[in-house]
Amino acid sequence: MKVRRLAVLALALLASLATRAYAEKVYVLDATDGDQVHLQRERGGLSQVRLIGIEAPGQRSDKQHPAKLSLGQVAFGRWGEAQCDPWEKPKDKKKPAPPVLCRIKVDGVDLSVAQLEAGFARYSAQYAGSLSPDERQSFQQKERAAREAKKGMWTDRE
Numbered sequence: 001m002k003v004r005r006l007a008v009l010a011l012a013l014l015a016s017l018a019t020r021a022y023a024e025k026v027y028v029l030d031a032t033d034g035d036q037v038h039l040q041r042e043r044g045g046l047s048q049v050r051l052i053g054i055e056a057p058g059q060r061s062d063k064q065h066p067a068k069l070s071l072g073q074v075a076f077g078r079w080g081e082a083q084c085d086p087w088e089k090p091k092d093k094k095k096p097a098p099p100v101l102c103r104i105k106v107d108g109v110d111l112s113v114a115q116l117e118a119g120f121a122r123y124s125a126q127y128a129g130s131l132s133p134d135e136r137q138s139f140q141q142k143e144r145a146a147r148e149a150k151k152g153m154w155t156d157r158e
Helices: 002-018 064-075 111-118 133-148
Strands: 022-031 036-041 046-051 079-084 101-106
Touching (some): 022 064, 022 101, 046 111, 064 101, 101 111, 111 133
Antiparallel strands (some): 022 036, 036 046, 079 101
């Protein structure tokens, strides 16, 4: 009975580790837009990942270029740490794969938070991934503060 209980505990531990985010050292090659970056992984390989919890103006917006520049100024050509949610295979093979969501810190600065505070992104529940409820609330507050201060993409909003 004891062996069985230990086996169940070991399997539960392995399952919880498999669903947790992993962290690794990365080099930011470029910002593809205001919420996605190309990374060089220290252990090898390139990745395009999406910053967790935010959505920046898209390609059809006149605010897309400033959002991309803002992200590039903070991260371009620097080493940092990426903590990425586990990648999920799409259930429907006809749909595109969901993006890999990552929390990336460069020189101690969380890039998602930096974009929110600069006013070049909004909180997105769709891309919140493994953010805790407190982090989600904090992201919403940072977006609200940037809006009220008319920063970034909020400068010409009424």
